[in-house]
Amino acid sequence: MNPSIVTSAAPPNPFSCALAASGIAELIAQLERELVGLAPVKRRIADIAALLLVDKMRAEHGLKGGAPSLHMCFSGNPGTGKTTVALRMASILHRLGYVRKGHLVSVTRDDLVGQYIGHTAPKTREVLKRAMGGVLFIDEAYYLYRPENERDYGQEAIEILLQAMENQRDDLVVILAGYKQHMDRFFASNPGLSSRIAHHIDFPDFGIDELARIADLMLETMHYRFDHEAAEVFGRYLAKRMAQPHFANARSVRNALDRARLRHASRLLHDPLSVADLATLSTITAPDLLASRVFDAPAEAAPQQEESPC
Numbered sequence: 001m002n003p004s005i006v007t008s009a010a011p012p013n014p015f016s017c018a019l020a021a022s023g024i025a026e027l028i029a030q031l032e033r034e035l036v037g038l039a040p041v042k043r044r045i046a047d048i049a050a051l052l053l054v055d056k057m058r059a060e061h062g063l064k065g066g067a068p069s070l071h072m073c074f075s076g077n078p079g080t081g082k083t084t085v086a087l088r089m090a091s092i093l094h095r096l097g098y099v100r101k102g103h104l105v106s107v108t109r110d111d112l113v114g115q116y117i118g119h120t121a122p123k124t125r126e127v128l129k130r131a132m133g134g135v136l137f138i139d140e141a142y143y144l145y146r147p148e149n150e151r152d153y154g155q156e157a158i159e160i161l162l163q164a165m166e167n168q169r170d171d172l173v174v175i176l177a178g179y180k181q182h183m184d185r186f187f188a189s190n191p192g193l194s195s196r197i198a199h200h201i202d203f204p205d206f207g208i209d210e211l212a213r214i215a216d217l218m219l220e221t222m223h224y225r226f227d228h229e230a231a232e233v234f235g236r237y238l239a240k241r242m243a244q245p246h247f248a249n250a251r252s253v254r255n256a257l258d259r260a261r262l263r264h265a266s267r268l269l270h271d272p273l274s275v276a277d278l279a280t281l282s283t284i285t286a287p288d289l290l291a292s293r294v295f296d297a298p299a300e301a302a303p304q305q306e307e308s309p310c
Helices: 014-022 024-034 039-060 082-095 120-131 153-167 180-189 209-220 228-242 249-271 278-282 288-289
Strands: 072-076 104-107 135-138 173-178 199-203
Touching: 014 249, 024 082, 039 082, 039 199, 072 082, 072 180, 082 104, 082 135, 082 173, 082 199, 104 120, 120 135, 120 153, 120 199, 120 228, 173 180, 173 228, 209 249, 228 249, 228 288
Parallel strands: 072 173, 072 199, 104 135, 135 173
Antiparallel strands: none
């Protein structure tokens, strides 16, 4: 072989090597597998992971730009994957050494705010103590602020959180979550809190095809499946259910599947011709879905009721 035409292989990209060694690529791939859709969210999480990885490499070369602010806000409707992404974010931060433990403590207002004078501070500090070294996820965070109630103690919890977010930011990441409109008003009323949130991530609602895919993944996990007719019926179910009040994306899909499993079990027990073979035990059919009250009333006349009709 002519030596003049021999080309040497390109050296490996040091950033790709660092990404592989950190295990972050594996976590992002897991997020991709677990969550259908949400492309903007996944891109933002990957961007944050890339920034933290490069910052870590910079520090190893003596380039210190200061500790990054990692507090976040996840805005979106229920069932759009906010808690799942928060769990993965905790793991990413732990892998990169930004938090000591990598655990997630998920709370709501009731876990932070007391009903009487002197109760809020110890409750909030106890939650912060449990969350140190990891991520504190506060769902429906806007309920912490109730200006219409002069005896409400939520502001006290907010002030303690502000201190922790500033003074312990090298050992704690706070993620606030809730409906976007409510969170926008919450931040407008609490500028000190808003200024400490570096990353605002919006979680879009799922489309009908994405929800159908989510249902398939949930069924696969539970070792069930739709037969062909049931898959078509479930598409119709989703179209009707999405037009009704209190629809909660993946959460409503899970509730619908749980109810379909109940009807499936009841049908098997009361059908004298049922057989206990693998296909029968694992297949949800159209009647298991058509019994839902969603098919009884037009979407525009849906009753105002909690979460999901049966």
